[in-house]
Each structure stands twice: as C-alpha cells, then as structure tokens.
Amino acid sequence: MPLPAKAFQLWLHRVAPSASTADICRISGIKRTTLAQQLVRGKVAETTLVSISRALDLSPLTELASFDHYAELGAPPQPPTPAELVSQVATMDLLRAVISRSSPAYGGYGDSDSASMRALSPAPHATSVRNWVDAIDDGELRHRVSAASGVAPQNYSAQLTANRLSPELVVATARAAGVGFTGGLVATGLITEDEAGWVPGAKQSALDALSDGELAALAGERLQALGKSLRRHEHEQAQTEKIWENLG
Amino acid sequence: MRETGMIAYLQWGTLIICSVVLFLRVPDAIHGRNRTVFWILVLATLCSLLSVSGPYEAIDGALGGWNLAHLILRFLVFAAVLLVGLRLATGLADERGYRLIAGPPGRWALAISAVAVAVTFFLMDTRGSSAGMLDITDNGGQNAVLAPFYAAAGRTYPAFVSVALLPALLATTRSQLPRLVRAAALLTCLGALATACSVPACFAPVTWILAQQTVNYLAVVGYVLGLGLFWASGLAAKESGNARATFRKNKG
Numbered sequence: 454m455p456l457p458a459k460a461f462q463l464w465l466h467r468v469a470p471s472a473s474t475a476d477i478c479r480i481s482g483i484k485r486t487t488l489a490q491q492l493v494r495g496k497v498a499e500t501t502l503v504s505i506s507r508a509l510d511l512s513p514l515t516e517l518a519s520f521d522h523y524a525e526l527g528a529p530p531q532p533p534t535p536a537e538l539v540s541q542v543a544t545m546d547l548l549r550a551v552i553s554r555s556s557p558a559y560g561g562y563g564d565s566d567s568a569s570m571r572a573l574s575p576a577p578h579a580t581s582v583r584n585w586v587d588a589i590d591d592g593e594l595r596h597r598v599s600a601a602s603g604v605a606p607q608n609y610s611a612q613l614t615a616n617r618l619s620p621e622l623v624v625a626t627a628r629a630a631g632v633g634f635t636g637g638l639v640a641t642g643l644i645t646e647d648e649a650g651w652v653p654g655a656k657q658s659a660l661d662a663l664s665d666g667e668l669a670a671l672a673g674e675r676l677q678a679l680g681k682s683l684r685r686h687e688h689e690q691a692q693t694e695k696i697w698e699n700l701g
Numbered sequence: 702m703r704e705t706g707m708i709a710y711l712q713w714g715t716l717i718i719c720s721v722v723l724f725l726r727v728p729d730a731i732h733g734r735n736r737t738v739f740w741i742l743v744l745a746t747l748c749s750l751l752s753v754s755g756p757y758e759a760i761d762g763a764l765g766g767w768n769l770a771h772l773i774l775r776f777l778v779f780a781a782v783l784l785v786g787l788r789l790a791t792g793l794a795d796e797r798g799y800r801l802i803a804g805p806p807g808r809w810a811l812a813i814s815a816v817a818v819a820v821t822f823f824l825m826d827t828r829g830s831s832a833g834m835l836d837i838t839d840n841g842g843q844n845a846v847l848a849p850f851y852a853a854a855g856r857t858y859p860a861f862v863s864v865a866l867l868p869a870l871l872a873t874t875r876s877q878l879p880r881l882v883r884a885a886a887l888l889t890c891l892g893a894l895a896t897a898c899s900v901p902a903c904f905a906p907v908t909w910i911l912a913q914q915t916v917n918y919l920a921v922v923g924y925v926l927g928l929g930l931f932w933a934s935g936l937a938a939k940e941s942g943n944a945r946a947t948f949r950k951n952k953g
Contacts, residue, residue, distance in 0.1 A: 701935030
C-alpha cells in the first residue's frame with residue numbers, strides 16, 4: 454500500500470522543514486506534477502520517498518521504516534541468504550562465471566579470477582524479481598502470500614513476469630518466506646545493495662561459493678527461462694506482423 | 702418525429718466515419734498496399750451511402766423506384782462481409798474461422814442467405830423508394846409479415862461470419878500483443894457482436910426501432926473503425942522502429 458499523503462507530509466516537514474515542494478522536486482528529480490498528483494490522490498509512492506531520502510542524504514530504509522505499515526523494516530536488517538544473493542546476479546554474469554571456471558581445453562579460462570576481474574553488474578537485473586521469489590520459494594510461498602495479502606495468484610504472477618512487485622507485496626513475501634526484507638527491496642530496484650546494507654562483494658562471494666554443478670544447473674535454468682521468454686516474444690512478433698501484413 | 706431525426710444522425714454519422722477511414726486509406730491503396738482492405742472500405746462506404754435517405758432515393762429512383770437499390774445493397778453487404786471475414790481470419794491466423802468462412806459451411810450460409818433475401822424481396826410489394834425499406838410495410842398485403850424476414854435474411858450471413866470470427870477476435874483482445882492491435886481487435890469484436898445481435902433485432906417491435914437501428918449501425922462502425930485501427934497500429938509501430946525480440950533488449 455502506498456504511503457498516506459498526510460503521514461508523508463508530516464515526514465517531509467520533519468526531514469526538510471524549510472524546503473518548499475519546488476525545492477524538494479528539484480533536488481530529488483521528481484516531476485512536480487507527479488508529486489502533486491500523488492498528494493491529491495492521498496497516496497504517495499514509496500519510490501517518491503526513496504528519491505527524496507536519497508537527495509537529503511538519508512537512508513531510504515530507515516525513512517521508510519518511520520511509516521506505520523513499514524515499521525518492521527526498522528529492526529536490524531536480517532542479511533540476505535546466499536540463495537537470495539545469487540538470485541541477484543544477472544544471467545549474463547552467471548554465464549561469464551561458467552566460462553571462466555571451465556577448463557581452457559573446453560574454451561574456458563580455467564580459473565575463477567577472470568570472472569571477478571569484471572565486477573558483477575548491480576542489481577536489479579532483467580529477471581531479478583522472479584529469481585528472488587524462486588530463490589526463497591519452498592513450493593507453497595505464492596499460496597501463503599496470496600492468502601496473507603489477498604492478492605490473487607494470477608495478479609502476483611503477472612507482476613513477477615513484468616519484473617515488478619509492489620513494496621507492500623515484497624514485505625509480505627519476505628515475511629511469508631521468513632527471510633530478511635532487503636533481498637526483495639533490492640530485487641525490485643526500490644533500494645540499492647548499498648542502501649540495503651549488503652557487504653560489498655557479498656554477491657560475488659555467494660557466487661564463488663557455488664559448486665561447479667550448482668552453477669551450471671542454475672545457469673541452465675536461467676537460460677531456459679530466457680529462451681522461453683524470447684520464444685514467446687518472437688511468436689507475438691510473428692502474430693503482429695501477420696496482422697499488419699493482411700490488415701495494415 | 703424525434704426518432705427519424707436520431708436515425709438520420711446514425712445514418713450520416715456512419716457514412717462520415719466510413720468516408721474518413723476510406724479517405725485515410727487512399728494513399729496506401731495507391732501504393733498498392735493491401736488493396737483488399739481498401740475495397741472493403743469502399744464497399745462499406747457505399748453501403749452506408751445507400752442507407753441515407755437522400756442518396757438512396759436518388760439512386761433508387763434511377764433504378765425504377767421499386768427499391769431494387771436495397772436488394773443490391775444487401776448483396777454489397779454480403780461481398781464486404783465475405784472479404785472482411787477472409788482477411789481477418791488470415792490476419793489473425795485463425796484457421797478454424799477461415800475454414801468456416803471459405804469452406805462449405807460458409808458457402809452454404811452465403812447461398813441460403815442470398816436466395817432467402819431474393820425470394821422474400823420478390824414476394825413483397827416493394828414500390829415506393831424508402832431507405833432501409835422502413836416504410837414498405839405501409840404497402841399492405843404480405844409486406845408486414847415478410848419485411849422482418851427479409852431483413853433477417855440479409856443479416857444472417859454477416860452474423861454467421863461474425864460468429865465465426867469472434868473467438869479469434871476475443872483471443873487477440875486478451876493477448877499480449879501491442880495495445881493498439883488489441884484495441885483494434887476489441888472494436889472489431891464489438892462490431893461482430895452487434896452484427897450477431899442484429900438478426901434477432903429484426904423481429905423487435907416497432908417501438909424499438911431506434912435501438913434496432915443503433916445495433917445495425919454499430920456493427921458497421923465497429924468493423925470499419927477496427928479495420929482503421931489495425932491499419933493505424935501498423936503505422937504507429939513503423940514510426941517507433943518496432944523493436945524486435947532480441948538478446949539486446951534482455952539485458953539479464
């Protein structure tokens with residue numbers, strides 16, 4: 454649920470008592486019309502708060518926790534599990550790791566250093582939300598989230614497919630899975646790994662800790678999913694072209 | 702009468718919409734792009750022209766003033782519907798729909814409708830030009846009984862084609878295709894629904910004439926605007942560079 458406008462304005466007054474709305478918009482890069490619209494509707498997006506917090510050099514996580522329904526974010530954050538960290542490694546980085554670990558006889562580099570020479574790209578990546586949920590899913594997770602939040606499973610899946618998840622559902626998902634909140638907030642791109650308090654290189658260490666077998670299997674799953682989504686795209690493309698060819 | 706005024710609005714509105722879409726489609730037709738779609742629009746415009754009292758009475762008068770123009774109008778509608786059906790079924794890759802329309806069921810439906818229209822027409826006393834043959838029932842005799850059957854026969858074949866197309870249109874509306882394409886499918890879907898409803902609407906009591914006529918014109922407008930939007934969606938995509946599915950788009 455977005456933040457109530459009233460609570461948001463109280464917060465804004467507390468963190469920046471002298472700044473006008475125009476100043477806030479200028480330093481945080483939010484369009485004035487966007488903010489005005491959110492205030493009129495009575496619902497302010499969490500991303501708005503995060504942008505303003507960043508601009509004011511405040512921790513987005515702490516500021517988010519100052520709102521009633523995100524109060525649980527205020528507790529000392531539970532660090533992400535290794536599976537969550539690996540889920541935030543982009544597919545192409547996983548593939549690069551596979552190549553760099555492979556023996557030179559098979560076209561690889563035969564070490565693990567060449568992979569770390571190139572820094573992993575920062576989260577979120579193209580399928581980070583679904584990969585995060587898959588990493589913490591025990592098979593019943595979607596069911597529990599849907600029961601707890603009242604969001605229909607198909608709507609939940611649609612958000613994952615679009616690589617999106619509302620912050621409210623991120624918190625509900627993390628709670629249902631019994632993991633920390635930061636993994637999902639990073640996966641959805643609301644906050645950065647830094648802001649989440651992740652140790653620099655945590656993703657790299659989790660990746661290095663995977664055995665060759667685990668890494669190959671994981672990369673295989675990712676490639677399969679990528680292939681599926683590309684094929685779906687190509688199919689839709691062909692359908693659309695056929696329509697234009699005959700009716701355009 | 703107020704209703705006559707409203708019906709005139711419907712007639713002129715439909716004619717204007719058809720003409721505008723036809724006019725927009727002219728440059729592409731000159732370049733030789735999908736001339737069939739252009740001819741469908743020409744037929745639709747001609748049909749809506751023949752639905753307006755002034756032009757109808759002029760043309761029918763030239764043909765002898767016994768509403769032969771209305772019979773011709775019915776056959777023009779059949780031709781337009783056949784072309785629309787084949788084009789849409791091909792475009793939407795709807796093999797089942799294409800078989801229904803182009804195969805034996807479609808040919809039978811066309812033949813039966815055509816014969817029924819002609820037979821009921823010649824059984825009626827059709828003297829006195831009247832657009833939509835709305836005043837023909839005043840001629841007495843069997844006209845009052847036959848007029849609804851004549852109208853229904855003329856709408857049976859369009860309804861058949863529309864029902865055959867509906868599943869594919871609905872599927873396209875609910876797909877993940879570009880928004881404009883889905884909107885076009887939705888408009889066409891509304892046109893097809895209205896066409897299917899226009900058969901039972903022929904037997905509606907006289908007091909419902911405005912609703913009945915609205916359904917009839919909605920059918921034309923739905924199809925024509927749908928075709929127009931399919932065309933516009935292609936143009937919009939061409940201008941925006943129509944991104945393909947590639948690895949480049951998928952940075953993960």
